[in-house]
Amino acid sequence: MSLLEAQSVSKSFGGIRALDVCSISVEEGSITGLIGPNGSGKTTLFNVMTGYERVDSGQVRFRGRAITNNSPDKVFRRGIGRTFQLTRVFPRMTVLENMHVAAQRNTFSGLLGRWSSGQERKRALELLDFVGLTSLRDLPAGNLSYGQKKLLEFAFVLIAEPQVILLDEPAGGVNPTMLNYLTERIRLLNQRGVTFLVVEHNMEFVMRLCDKVMVMHRGTRIAEGTPEEVRANPAVLEAYLGE
């Protein structure tokens, strides 16, 4: 059974059909790539799956349970984390405070307690170390470079130990060294059982990282397969290069 799936999802903005009966499924333990030309509906699909947009029709399922139109906080608490295309960290809070925002808040007493206590602080520092930002922990996150913000966003999504992470253009604007670093981190997490769905324009990055690639065009999935299969698919070439 697939971990996360969208079934015949449609979404229109005014007259534009951003998603047109689109179905995708992400297998547990995979790194799945989602590619497609600009405006093909990738980010809208992300928004729909994480509760940021409501679907017009169709269903989103996580472990077989419908999570269609759940609010973003609920989706996150179920174990689906995401990053944003235009990286979104909390600029006026310190790096360490950023890390704590997403830490588990299931219990009421946990909510009342101090944010920087014991276990979570340890975990936050571990994760900062994991992405190499430890030395910047007391800086306002707004002072970080673009690449560092990407890493921070990645790290604070991880703190809640999501089962699947949706990455929206993780490679955009990141230098090659940082990109290699990120690739390595994603691989490492994947080995530990975290599933990834990655939207990306950088083909080399996608082909290198993903086990399976899905291609979107005009709001729907037009192809899927291994990176090699997709690369050879005439429909994909056509979508990218035009008829």
Place this chain on the structure above:
Amino acid sequence: MRTFKAVGLLLLLAFAIAFPLLFSNGEITSIAFFTLLFAAMVTGWNILAGYTGYISLGHVAYFGIGAYALALICKHWNVPPGYGIFFLTPVAGAIAALIAIPAGWVALRVRRHTFIVITIAMFFIAQLLSYSLNGLTNGSTGLDVPFPLEWGGDFFNTPFYYAVLILLLLSIALSWWVRYSKYGLGLLAIRDDEDRARGLGVKTEVSKLSAFVMSALIIGMAGAIWAYFIGAVYPASAFDPNFDIAIALMGFLGGMGTISGPILGALLLEPLHQYLAADYPDLYLILYGGLFLLVLLLLPRGIVPTVRERWTKYRALSQNAQRKDGVVVSPLPEQGEPATMKREGINL
């Protein structure tokens, strides 16, 4: 550093407690009463405006509601004047907080500028209602609050001073808890990027509304103490838009989103206001306007955050200079690495 801070705070508290004994003059204790009243209100207001970034210019509506609630309770229950009335202020505050629940629920549907406009509108609705709900509020004639005759002379202000000091301490405790709790961290995240916060599991709706209600509770209690102090409530004085401006100005000046900023803002501005309002009633409004512009121009983030930042910068730079001179730099005691490292980190 920490013990130094604790001792300083204790001395400050001791001074605040001893104040009416040191200065028994009624004029001075009256200024002190208003100063602490505003310090408490700005601290309460800051829980919403400073931490969540939802700037309300209408929370004085809850001040008026608290004031009227106390007057009405005293009237209907025939409460005699005396210390007992102070114990009714939490009830008056709770009534203001209860009314804030539906009001906040509506107002918090919108963000930023729209939210500000809605809060202003809600304030004037509350003011209009206090004029027009004749049966309840007695219209523009207002309501009397029992007057404690036996607290004559210069002693009169003293019970009010202590009541408002307790309220201030309560509001500081609340603000402190919010700032360092996980709940409060969620509020700060809402201030920086509400949608992102939602996507990380923060229950934004409930968080915002509870901050709104906590602010209303503190300001409502302040209104109740004020009503008892003044001895009567009228629509124009209980729902005074100048209070809204004053609260916001004090918050901006001191530094929103900090614990000490709102108190500092009130300590700086309210005595000035009290002093000027008596002798130059027209001048102080002009001065307020000018000050508002100056704050926006020179200290857009307020005194406390600006000073804090300059201090960190100064310390980092001086350590840098020391390093150039070949002097061994001692690492920061707690963090284990020099501040300069952190600064260099920006340009990685």
